[in-house]
Amino acid sequence: MNNLSPQAQAEASTQCYHCGNDCPDEQYHFDEKEFCCVGCQSVYQILSENQLCNYYAYNNTPGKTQSDKLSHYDYLDEPKIAGSLVDYTDDKISIITLYIPAIHCSSCLWLLEHLYKINSSIVSSRIDFLKKQVSITFKHHEFSLRELVIMLSSIGYEPVISLQDVVKEQNKVSDRDLIKKIAVAGFCFGNVMLLSFPEYFGLASFEHQFKSFFGWLNLVFAIPVVFYSGRDYFISAWKNLRNKVLNLDFPLALGIAIMLIRSVFEIVSGTGAGFVDTLCGLVFFLLIGRWVQQRTYHHLSFERDYRSYFPVAVTLLTENSEKPIPMDELKVGDRILIRNNEVIPADTILMKGDAVIDFSFVTGESSPVQKVLGEVVYAGGRQINEAIELEVIKSVSQSYLTNLWNNEAFEGKRKKINTFSDTVSRYFSVVLLLIAFGSAAFWWISGENTKAWESFTAVLIIACPCALALSSPFTLSAVLSIFDRNKFYLKNTAVVEQLARINTLVFDKTGTITAPEGFKISFEGDLNYEEKCLISSLARNSGHPLSREMVKWIKINEYFPVSFYKEIPGKGIEGIIKNKLVRIGSASFLQINSVKTDTGTVYIQIDDHYAGYFSFRQRWRPGLKELFGQLSKSLGMHLLSGDQDTEREFLLPAFPWEENMHFKQSPQNKLDYIKALQQNNKMVMMLGDGLNDAGALKQSDLGIAVTDNINNFSPGCDAILDGAGFEKLPQFIQQAKDAVKVIHISFGISLTYNVIGLFFAVQGLLSPLFAAILMPLSTVTIISFTSIATHLFARKNKLT
Amino acid sequence: MNILYFLIGCSVLLALIFLIAFFWAMKNGQNDDTYTPGVRILFDDDIPNENNK
Numbered sequence: 001m002n003n004l005s006p007q008a009q010a011e012a013s014t015q016c017y018h019c020g021n022d023c024p025d026e027q028y029h030f031d032e033k034e035f036c037c038v039g040c041q042s043v044y045q046i047l048s049e050n051q052l053c054n055y056y057a058y059n060n061t062p063g064k065t066q067s068d069k070l071s072h073y074d075y076l077d078e079p080k081i082a083g084s085l086v087d088y089t090d091d092k093i094s095i096i097t098l099y100i101p102a103i104h105c106s107s108c109l110w111l112l113e114h115l116y117k118i119n120s121s122i123v124s125s126r127i128d129f130l131k132k133q134v135s136i137t138f139k140h141h142e143f144s145l146r147e148l149v150i151m152l153s154s155i156g157y158e159p160v161i162s163l164q165d166v167v168k169e170q171n172k173v174s175d176r177d178l179i180k181k182i183a184v185a186g187f188c189f190g191n192v193m194l195l196s197f198p199e200y201f202g203l204a205s206f207e208h209q210f211k212s213f214f215g216w217l218n219l220v221f222a223i224p225v226v227f228y229s230g231r232d233y234f235i236s237a238w239k240n241l242r243n244k245v246l247n248l249d250f251p252l253a254l255g256i257a258i259m260l261i262r263s264v265f266e267i268v269s270g271t272g273a274g275f276v277d278t279l280c281g282l283v284f285f286l287l288i289g290r291w292v293q294q295r296t297y298h299h300l301s302f303e304r305d306y307r308s309y310f311p312v313a314v315t316l317l318t319e320n321s322e323k324p325i326p327m328d329e330l331k332v333g334d335r336i337l338i339r340n341n342e343v344i345p346a347d348t349i350l351m352k353g354d355a356v357i358d359f360s361f362v363t364g365e366s367s368p369v370q371k372v373l374g375e376v377v378y379a380g381g382r383q384i385n386e387a388i389e390l391e392v393i394k395s396v397s398q399s400y401l402t403n404l405w406n407n408e409a410f411e412g413k414r415k416k417i418n419t420f421s422d423t424v425s426r427y428f429s430v431v432l433l434l435i436a437f438g439s440a441a442f443w444w445i446s447g448e449n450t451k452a453w454e455s456f457t458a459v460l461i462i463a464c465p466c467a468l469a470l471s472s473p474f475t476l477s478a479v480l481s482i483f484d485r486n487k488f489y490l491k492n493t494a495v496v497e498q499l500a501r502i503n504t505l506v507f508d509k510t511g512t513i514t515a516p517e518g519f520k521i522s523f524e525g526d527l528n529y530e531e532k533c534l535i536s537s538l539a540r541n542s543g544h545p546l547s548r549e550m551v552k553w554i555k556i557n558e559y560f561p562v563s564f565y566k567e568i569p570g571k572g573i574e575g576i577i578k579n580k581l582v583r584i585g586s587a588s589f590l591q592i593n594s595v596k597t598d599t600g601t602v603y604i605q606i607d608d609h610y611a612g613y614f615s616f617r618q619r620w621r622p623g624l625k626e627l628f629g630q631l632s633k634s635l636g637m638h639l640l641s642g643d644q645d646t647e648r649e650f651l652l653p654a655f656p657w658e659e660n661m662h663f664k665q666s667p668q669n670k671l672d673y674i675k676a677l678q679q680n681n682k683m684v685m686m687l688g689d690g691l692n693d694a695g696a697l698k699q700s701d702l703g704i705a706v707t708d709n710i711n712n713f714s715p716g717c718d719a720i721l722d723g724a725g726f727e728k729l730p731q732f733i734q735q736a737k738d739a740v741k742v743i744h745i746s747f748g749i750s751l752t753y754n755v756i757g758l759f760f761a762v763q764g765l766l767s768p769l770f771a772a773i774l775m776p777l778s779t780v781t782i783i784s785f786t787s788i789a790t791h792l793f794a795r796k797n798k799l800t
Numbered sequence: 801m802n803i804l805y806f807l808i809g810c811s812v813l814l815a816l817i818f819l820i821a822f823f824w825a826m827k828n829g830q831n832d833d834t835y836t837p838g839v840r841i842l843f844d845d846d847i848p849n850e851n852n853k
Binding site: 058106109110113127128129130131176179180183184187190191194195210213217 | 804816819831835842
């Protein structure tokens, strides 16, 4: 996590002092240091003015690149919006917790906790590193929330403020309750052990007066363990019984109850020592197992939905002013202003301006769409041109995007993953009850009523499936932490078992199997040095991604002034440089015959002379072909894409299953495709990114979001896979299968312990000492076996 | 041996105090963030800095 090492690609080129990116040839100099962009330089300037250069002393190049950034925060001045964001406010100070994805190293920590040096109105600031949150106390009269956020942005730590308040929702979830229960159980367990030892080692005759004292004291300790710490087991067992389900909590609750009853009976009547120590140990270990299973990775939120993609406010245009309003106050008929790089929050009609909208998030189609006046613009698009004015035709909660999210197929049934222990426990409980009643009946018929009672209770006590209940959580959480180290983050432990059952893989194309670093460029034709300069000079004026790629590819730093520059979105650019008319764009723009039909081709024309074309091809993730080959040995392979089918022929060498390759798929198409596969009894794992796959991710048996920045929004998925871990996919699947194997074996071991115990129990021979040894022994065996075996398998699968 | 009653009472009381101390720490949020303080303590109050102008 700590990015302590300087960037690997150090090579000969100079690195930006702030962010470590390679500097372009035209560097920015300040204080004898090089910077890659104005943004990085200005961050350094602010820090050095405030004597905060220690920031650079803790880590090399701790910053993140500042090259593209521009946001509006006017809405934070609205008291209503600001009020909903702050945690606490009185007449002097306010406290706010902000989520800042850029937090990544100790320098970030140091700087953000020394904010008071930059502005004295900040009283204090504290970071929660793993959650990437900073909690800031500031004097709101001197320093507004907007100024605070702008200041954070100016030093490179822009907070994410979205409609779904991730910060508040994340802080709600807490396992404090469970830890308190564990503490109580552990406290009682320790004391009870201490008080039980004399009984086990035998008491001298003059010490017998203590026997009942110890017994009663034990009972006192048992009460909080059963009725506070163990309460959940009774509640869960009761709930499941009412739904006619027998889960593992039923025999556990039964065991706890019987142990308490028999202990009370023995201690009150003075006939024995009872099983209080076994009881406390059982509850203690069970709760630890539950805690291990619940332990989550706070830095990821799986509960985010479309709202976390939306801003909290939008600019409302009234007759003579513009005013930010909260999103939920947006009404049909309102006129709103959307600036460059802002998201359209509701379904609207374009009223004014030049709309070029990037819908890649909704549809998966990567090239931006141009809209004409009066056309309907659906929510979720991002405006990438100048500011536009729109009229709302549907409220936020009813827009296309929201409906897509709330589609019944998305909602419908919550995915229920059947775990192995659920299946086993159904039979386990039945067999257990049969043995208990069987042995009781046997002794009762033989006329030994005490033995009947003793054997009945002993069976339920000794067979209490403690080790059984622990084997799954310990194995699966070990796998979870191994996956976590390899940048594969699962929502919960049940996902591991689900991963082992998968037999069909469905891939999304864009963002999933394509590499993040963009395009592979080739040029057909001949260009001399001067022509290259002309192209580069023209292309650097455009913000289009392909233009930027061209400038990078040409790598010449000689630019000429451009006059009569014109950009026609979606078509091309033109301008006059050194008295030559240079035009770059699509075939129809240049009015020539196209050589190729795909959209990734850009033609060059200089003074009516056709100079050749660039072709842009998406770059695949490294090792994709080998990866597909390896996966296809045991799994069915499918590929869905929202894009045009221009890439088909380039994909075929790596992905030879042409009948399973589908292009131009809408989000609904993808969802239906997965449904169809499932109806053919396939267990489908979907790998996708972005909202356009959300439906498919939810519908699939296991949805994995592939992303190169794990703090991105990843909707409806069960797991998040960092792009860097993508090639380890076969190993992950193998590890999941091995984990299931480990669970099976450990179930076998714990059942063996149960059978040994039962052998004595049915004869009514169970002594408290025997139970007190057997229970912890089986527990320790299971915990050590599962964690050692899982790590050995991880080594075998080369996941360290 | 009657002193045992007193001693056991003491030991239970002591253990109870620790339990209550733990509860107090939980309530105070001392266990909420177990990572950041470990990094924070490594910062010096002010590193003499050659980068300073």
